[in-house]
Amino acid sequence: MKKVIIIGGTGNGSVIASAMVDANKRGADEWGFVGYLNDREPIGTTIEGYPVLGKLADAKKFITKNYYFINTIYRNDGQQKRIKLFEDLQIPDRLLANFIHPTAYVAPKVKLSAGCVVMPNVSLSSASIFGKCCLIMVNASIGHNCTIGNYCHFAAQSCLGSFVEVANGVHIGLNATIRENVKIGKYSTLGMGAVLLKNIADKEIWIGNPARKLRDAK
């Protein structure tokens, strides 16, 4: 198995780690989760039983040993700083793991770039394209012919219609729904439970049903 380190910890990191362990119990044998890089928890401690192997800056040590990585340090409100933190680590795309849980449906013409995570019971419909390091959390459903940028986060149960265009660094909240053909600008957020009918510009947070702008993102 290829050894994978998760950048992050409790939250996105630990739930993705659990899904990787579960995939192995179901017979998958591509990825072996070994621990975390985390700037908040001391090296040598554990997060839900798995070790903190180093700080983010220690990534280069593991790059030289050909470990693989998954980036999970995303925010709900403006992602630019977190994306820079990750990109500064200069992890080559060839060492970004694509993890797809065995219960997910991924249509044959879907394209996932390096570092994408597809969690349990997700459905990715035909011909949708994802940029690098997208996290598609449990039960999310992405319609056909969607175009998704880099570093996008689809929270549990979020649901996109067809031909939706999502730019880089967007967060789609828990159980939010997006009408077909809608466009979302970079670093924007759609709140939990929203029903989005209109386009969102860059760096905006929208909420509600029908969704409207709450404020600018940080």
Ligand SMILES: CC(C)(COP(=O)(O)OP(=O)(O)OC[C@H]1O[C@@H](n2cnc3c(N)ncnc32)[C@H](O)[C@@H]1OP(=O)(O)O)[C@@H](O)C(=O)NCCC(=O)NCCS
């Ligand atoms: C949209 C969001 C980012 C706004 O966060 P925030 O700026 O801290 O907002 P606040 O909690 O201060 O709320 C501001 C107002 O918006 C309302 N509001 C916040 N989120 C809302 C939502 N999802 N739907 C409807 N109204 C919402 C609040 O009730 C409040 O209204 P009020 O001023 O009339 O009292 C956040 O609420 C959200 O939905 N985050 C996504 C969470 C998620 O998807 N988690 C996934 C797990 S990682």
